[in-house]
Ligand code: SF4
Protein backbone atom coordinates (compact mmCIF):
# COMPACT_ATOMS: atom_id res chain seq x y z
CA UNK A 1 0.00 0.00 0.00
CA UNK A 2 2.86 2.43 0.74
CA UNK A 3 3.99 1.98 -2.88
CA UNK A 4 0.59 3.36 -3.97
CA UNK A 5 1.38 6.82 -2.61
CA UNK A 6 3.41 7.69 -5.71
CA UNK A 7 1.11 5.87 -8.15
CA UNK A 8 -0.23 8.18 -10.89
CA UNK A 9 -3.43 6.13 -11.26
CA UNK A 10 -4.96 6.53 -7.80
CA UNK A 11 -8.22 8.09 -9.02
CA UNK A 12 -8.56 5.65 -11.92
CA UNK A 13 -7.85 2.77 -9.57
CA UNK A 14 -10.59 4.06 -7.24
CA UNK A 15 -13.06 4.50 -10.11
CA UNK A 16 -12.31 1.01 -11.44
CA UNK A 17 -12.74 -0.77 -8.11
CA UNK A 18 -15.44 1.44 -6.49
CA UNK A 19 -14.64 -0.14 -3.12
CA UNK A 20 -17.66 1.10 -1.14
CA UNK A 21 -20.26 -0.11 -3.65
CA UNK A 22 -18.52 -3.47 -4.04
CA UNK A 23 -17.75 -4.09 -0.33
CA UNK A 24 -14.13 -4.43 -1.41
CA UNK A 25 -11.43 -6.04 0.76
CA UNK A 26 -7.87 -5.21 -0.26
CA UNK A 27 -5.61 -2.41 -1.45
CA UNK A 28 -6.96 0.21 -3.84
CA UNK A 29 -6.20 3.89 -4.39
CA UNK A 30 -3.47 4.00 -1.73
CA UNK A 31 -5.83 2.74 0.93
CA UNK A 32 -6.52 -0.56 2.62
CA UNK A 33 -10.24 -1.37 2.41
CA UNK A 34 -12.17 -3.79 4.55
CA UNK A 35 -15.74 -4.49 3.48
CA UNK A 36 -15.78 -1.27 1.43
CA UNK A 37 -14.56 0.99 4.25
CA UNK A 38 -11.10 2.56 4.57
CA UNK A 39 -9.08 0.77 7.26
CA UNK A 40 -5.75 2.57 6.60
CA UNK A 41 -4.30 5.08 4.13
CA UNK A 42 -0.81 5.57 2.76
CA UNK A 43 0.90 8.59 4.28
CA UNK A 44 0.29 11.96 2.65
CA UNK A 45 -2.26 10.88 0.02
CA UNK A 46 -4.85 13.31 -1.29
CA UNK A 47 -8.50 12.82 -0.28
CA UNK A 48 -10.45 10.79 -2.83
CA UNK A 49 -12.76 12.70 -5.19
CA UNK A 50 -16.50 12.09 -5.43
CA UNK A 51 -16.98 9.69 -8.33
CA UNK A 52 -19.66 10.28 -10.96
CA UNK A 53 -22.56 7.95 -10.35
CA UNK A 54 -23.17 4.85 -12.46
CA UNK A 55 -26.84 4.92 -11.60
CA UNK A 56 -27.95 5.82 -15.13
CA UNK A 57 -30.20 8.75 -16.03
CA UNK A 58 -30.91 10.89 -12.98
CA UNK A 59 -34.46 12.15 -12.54
CA UNK A 60 -35.99 8.95 -13.96
CA UNK A 61 -37.25 5.82 -12.21
CA UNK A 62 -34.26 3.90 -13.61
CA UNK A 63 -31.93 6.48 -12.04
CA UNK A 64 -33.65 5.97 -8.67
CA UNK A 65 -33.29 2.19 -9.01
CA UNK A 66 -29.65 2.63 -10.07
CA UNK A 67 -28.76 4.63 -6.95
CA UNK A 68 -30.50 2.04 -4.75
CA UNK A 69 -28.75 -0.85 -6.53
CA UNK A 70 -25.39 0.85 -5.94
CA UNK A 71 -26.27 1.58 -2.31
CA UNK A 72 -25.68 5.30 -2.69
CA UNK A 73 -27.89 8.18 -1.50
CA UNK A 74 -30.31 9.60 -4.06
CA UNK A 75 -29.20 12.77 -5.83
CA UNK A 76 -31.50 15.81 -5.76
CA UNK A 77 -33.26 15.02 -9.05
CA UNK A 78 -33.79 11.38 -8.15
CA UNK A 79 -35.08 12.30 -4.68
CA UNK A 80 -37.83 14.39 -6.28
CA UNK A 81 -38.66 11.57 -8.70
CA UNK A 82 -38.85 9.06 -5.82
CA UNK A 83 -41.11 11.34 -3.75
CA UNK A 84 -43.50 11.82 -6.67
CA UNK A 85 -43.63 8.06 -7.23
CA UNK A 86 -44.39 7.50 -3.52
CA UNK A 87 -47.28 10.01 -3.66
CA UNK A 88 -48.68 8.35 -6.81
CA UNK A 89 -48.40 4.93 -5.19
CA UNK A 90 -50.20 6.12 -2.05
CA UNK A 91 -53.10 7.25 -4.24
CA UNK A 92 -55.60 10.08 -4.07
CA UNK A 93 -56.48 9.29 -0.43
CA UNK A 94 -53.10 10.67 0.65
CA UNK A 95 -53.85 14.13 -0.73
CA UNK A 96 -55.48 16.26 1.98
CA UNK A 97 -58.52 18.08 0.77
CA UNK A 98 -59.90 21.30 2.15
CA UNK A 99 -63.32 20.87 3.75
CA UNK A 100 -65.96 22.16 1.35
CA UNK A 101 -67.16 25.73 2.03
CA UNK A 102 -70.77 24.64 2.45
CA UNK A 103 -69.90 22.19 5.23
CA UNK A 104 -67.70 24.76 6.96
CA UNK A 105 -70.53 27.32 6.98
CA UNK A 106 -73.05 24.75 8.20
CA UNK A 107 -70.86 23.71 11.13
CA UNK A 108 -70.20 27.37 12.05
CA UNK A 109 -73.94 28.11 12.23
S1 SF4 B 1 -3.46 -0.43 -6.05
FE1 SF4 B 1 -4.17 1.28 -7.32
S2 SF4 B 1 -3.26 3.09 -6.39
FE2 SF4 B 1 -2.10 1.30 -5.64
S3 SF4 B 1 -0.41 1.06 -7.05
FE3 SF4 B 1 -2.06 -0.23 -7.78
S4 SF4 B 1 -3.15 1.04 -9.27
FE4 SF4 B 1 -1.89 2.41 -8.04
Ligand SMILES: [Zn+2]
Nearest residue numbers: 058063075078
Ligand atom coordinates in the same frame (compact mmCIF):
# COMPACT_ATOMS: atom_id res chain seq x y z
ZN1 LIG C 1 -29.71 10.55 -9.51
